[in-house]
Amino acid sequence: MDRPPIPDGELGVMNIVGICRFSLLGRGDWKAYQNKPAEEVEQIALEQAVHLFAPARMEARLQSFEQLTLASMRAQTDQNFTFVVLASELMPQPYRARLEAICAGVPQVVLRFFPITSVAAAQRLVFAELGLRLGQTLQFRLDDDDCLCVDFIELMRRNTAGMMKSDLAFAASMRGVMYCKLAGATAGTYNWPVAFFSAGAALRHPTRSVFDFGHFGMAQRFTSITIPGRMALVTNNGMNDTDFTPMMIKRRNMVLMEPEAVAETAARNFPFLDTQARALAGLPDAVAD
Numbered sequence: 001m002d003r004p005p006i007p008d009g010e011l012g013v014m015n016i017v018g019i020c021r022f023s024l025l026g027r028g029d030w031k032a033y034q035n036k037p038a039e040e041v042e043q044i045a046l047e048q049a050v051h052l053f054a055p056a057r058m059e060a061r062l063q064s065f066e067q068l069t070l071a072s073m074r075a076q077t078d079q080n081f082t083f084v085v086l087a088s089e090l091m092p093q094p095y096r097a098r099l100e101a102i103c104a105g106v107p108q109v110v111l112r113f114f115p116i117t118s119v120a121a122a123q124r125l126v127f128a129e130l131g132l133r134l135g136q137t138l139q140f141r142l143d144d145d146d147c148l149c150v151d152f153i154e155l156m157r158r159n160t161a162g163m164m165k166s167d168l169a170f171a172a173s174m175r176g177v178m179y180c181k182l183a184g185a186t187a188g189t190y191n192w193p194v195a196f197f198s199a200g201a202a203l204r205h206p207t208r209s210v211f212d213f214g215h216f217g218m219a220q221r222f223t224s225i226t227i228p229g230r231m232a233l234v235t236n237n238g239m240n241d242t243d244f245t246p247m248m249i250k251r252r253n254m255v256l257m258e259p260e261a262v263a264e265t266a267a268r269n270f271p272f273l274d275t276q277a278r279a280l281a282g283l284p285d286a287v288a289d
Helices: 038-052 055-074 093-104 119-130 152-164 215-221 246-251 259-269 275-280
Strands: 015-022 082-088 109-114 137-141 170-181 188-195 202-204 223-227 232-236
Touching: 015 055, 015 119, 015 152, 038 055, 055 093, 055 232, 055 275, 082 093, 082 119, 093 109, 109 119, 137 152, 152 170, 152 202, 152 223, 170 215, 170 259, 188 259, 215 223
Parallel strands: 015 082, 015 137, 082 109, 170 223, 170 232
Antiparallel strands: 137 202, 170 188, 170 202
């Protein structure tokens, strides 16, 4: 066993907590930080700030965060959860004020600002502030331009409550992503039959953050459960840290969805998306009101 046991008093207790980085500066899983020594992280972060806080990017992120990410949190059929948003103290004040106003509209959101740091370190500070113990918590991660199905919290609780009663570190995920590429030669809406993508990948661990592990490797590293029948929605507007090429589409077994399939999938998983949000995600007119 490579982890301390979960104390008996924590078994069966279940908090569900989402963690979202909103332009948090510091070491993370972005390509810029890969294989870089600690002494270079601050300089890389300051260089990243120029990109992260560029007006066009911030406008796009604030829109997607409000219309997609927080819309999916606000609409959850099970409202008993916490959504922690980690942001940078270096964020320009006008954007900080807008982010605060957006987050204030969702009761589950806890927004905190940090100096240059890692997401796991920032998360630990917020958990300590809120009195949350990792062994009692199912953590999930979500990016600020993606969203989850309307019953994500409900399904996670139903399918993992029994595992929370055991002394297990375990991972959980929905199976399936509706991947929306908004522009370019590969633009379209794709069905990606994948589990443990970053949008909604969840972990219960007594001492570690969900961000301490690569999301794709969680199923191999831990006891895991995959929940079928629901999807996350992931957007790629060209500002992402991901190249989306025909080779990638083939390698990931992605299938371009017909408008009827998009409409059915959106209605089942994301009924909270209004006309503006669907346009933001690049969904076709077939799902318009």
